[in-house]
Amino acid sequence: MKNRKRLMENAIHGIFLILGLITVGCVLLITVYLVISGIPAIRKIGILNFLFGRKWASTAVEPQYGIFPFILTSIYGTAGAIVAGVPIGFMTAVYLAKIAPLKVKIVIEAAVSLLAGIPSVVYGLVGMMVLVPGIRIVFHIPDGASLLAAIIVLAIMILPSIIKVSLTALEAVPREYEDASLALGATPVETYFRVSVPAAKSGIAAAVVLGVGRAIGEAMAIMMVAGNAPNMPKVFQSVRFLTTAVASEMSYAADGSLQKQALFSIALVLFLFIMLINAVLNFFLKHSKE
Amino acid sequence: MNHVMTVKELCLWYGSTQALKDINIEIEERSITALIGPSGCGKSTFLKSLNRMNDLINGVRITGEVCYRNQNIFDKDVDVNELRRSIGMVFQKPNPFPMSIYDNIAYGPRTHGIKNKAKLDDIVEHSLRGAAIWEEVKDRLKKSALGLSGGQQQRLCIARALAVEPDVLLMDEPTSALDPISTSKIEELAMELKNKYTIIIVTHNMQQAVRISDNTAFFLLGDLIEYGNTEKMFEQPKDKRTEDYITGRFG
Structure with a gap:
């Protein structure tokens, strides 16, 4: 037995x-x-x-395989999304954690979860139909498919991760810290920004890194709004990211060709980027537990 | 004797439960007033009413008056942040901010607009000396306050409260989480502080009330049963329930 x-x-x-x-x-x-x-x-x-190499011309008579434009575009695009998305996401998290009445909080949290669940192709579709023409009209440029459009789409896509992770970190701040601050005569808003946020800073940093990870790995949505031309990145120019570089040529590159091999190399570079980001994320998460 | 705080007909409800029933009390200036009573008798709730920390709890309703320096603190035109600056608080569990020792003390003054480095240095030293912890921490002001022992953390919290130059100091069972040596240090400190501040202390420990307080208030189930000179109350309690409690028959 x-x-x-x-x-x-x-x-x-x-x-x-x-x-x-x-x-x-x-x-x-x-x-x-x-x-x-x-x-x-x-x-x-x-x-x-x-x-x-600054030029990518994989199908030219004398092909060139420089991915510097893709690397820069991925970095700029991600950085742009972070600069635009983090303040909005972070402030939303502070509002939800500390200020919002319960009913409002429930509604906004549900909306944030929904935003996280929308497939990226839908972001791309809406971006293509609304954002791209919008940019064309507002800035008077011939084509709205651009780095700017991609940044805006990415910024919205990373909002849920940033909000949720910072919210968890802010809610974990012990009530005693806030009580101590209020009892010293600080106002609630002073208390949130000078006590709660610093106490949650490693969790918030983790949220930002997670956002970076999502943004740099996204392909479908930005392929649909960024124009996909292998230019060096400029705000109003059609650009190609590391992810979209792989996705857009993989289907027609001949097996065994240098072009196809180079696409795998791009994937490898992207993979290394993501490994690096994960390492940073783990560092912050470990730090926040201590 | 001057009265710093005068409480008139104070009632407090959590939702539909009445936690304080018609409390009337006058707090003498530069003295230590101890609030005693069994758990759940309302003494902590009463203490938190005095600097309006109960405002932060959902579903609290208060009637009656608490006059601090002749101003009802529940009046609409009272600046609650200014009130809490004048009426400082030390909590049951030491709760230093997760910052350096220096920043903990400087937090309050900075909040109230003091930016001058030399002035802040001065306040930090003065407050830490006031809380009898300067000698222990003067070489590690830039180190995290969370590295201090529990007793040191609690004296740091007292120093932090002193840094905004309060008039009254509320202490909510400040020694209940501490060892006997740290406890006696805090008690000595309280007796020294009463030369400059008015102290109201909630305590579970009746010996502590006898050792340090000038006046004692005995709470039971939301009622103030007896209030008066500590020595007299412990020698000759007027109320049977007070006698039962202080002789250890319940609670």
Whole structure:
């Protein structure tokens, strides 16, 4: 009887271990696959030419594979989304955590969850139909599909992550800190910004990094609003991101061609970016627990 | 003796439960007034009414008057932030901000508009000395306040309250989370502070009330049963219930 029980325990432990290993296995598989298929093109093109080449012309008679425009576009686009999205998301979180009446809070939180659940192709579609023409008209430019349109879409897409993570951090601030501040004669708003927010700062930092991660990895929505031309990034210019560079040529690049190999190399670069962001995120999350 | 605070017919409800029933009390200036009574008797609620910290709790309704320096603190034109600056508070659990020791003390003065570095330095030193903790922390002012022991944290909180130059100091069971040595340090400190401030202290510990207070108020189930000179009350309680409580028959 006792032996059977122990056998059962061991079997269940084994099953959980296998389930856990499946996830780890997937990550390993993807990493190895990306490294193996990403390296050849980089070696052929040369790492400096590849990373810092300013021209991408994969289908020209003399093809050029410089992804510097994509790297810069991804960085600018993400930075822009953060600059626009973080203040809005952060202030919303402060409002929800500290100021909003319960009923208002419930409605806004539901809306935020819904925003998180909208598929990115829908963001792209709305952006294409509303935002792109809007930018064209407002700024009097020939085509509204631009870096600006992508930044706006990304800023909206990262709002839910930023709001939710900062909200959790702000709500975890002990009530005693706020009471102490109020008892010293500080107003509620002074208390939120000088006590609650600093006490939640590592959680808020984690929210920002999570937003960066979402923005840099997004492809579908921005492909639909950014115009997708491999230009060096400018606000009103049609641009291509690291993600959209892979997505837009993968379907017609010939198997085994340098073009296809180079797309894998772009994916590898993107992967490294995301690994870096994850490392930073983990750092902040660990820090906030202490 | 001057009366700093005069409470008239104070009643307080949490929703439909009445927590304070018709409290009348006068607080003497530069003295220590102890509020005693069993758990849930309303003594902490009463204390928090005096600087309107109860305003922050949903569903609280208050009637009656609390006059501080001849002004009813529930009047519409009272600046509640200014009121709380004059009537400081020390909480049950030491609650320093997660900042440096210096910033903890400077928080209040900065909030009230003092930016001058030299002046802040002065206030920080003066307040820490006032709370008898300067010698222990003067070399680590830039270090986090959370690294201090519980007793030190509580004296830091007292220093933080002193930094905004209050007139009255409310203490809500300030030693209940502390060891005996830290407790006696806080008690000594309270007795010294009463030369400059009016102190109202909630305590579970009757010996503490006897040791440090000038007047004692005994609360039971939201009623103020007896109020008067501490020595007299503990020697010859007027009310049977007071006698039962202070002789340890309940509570």
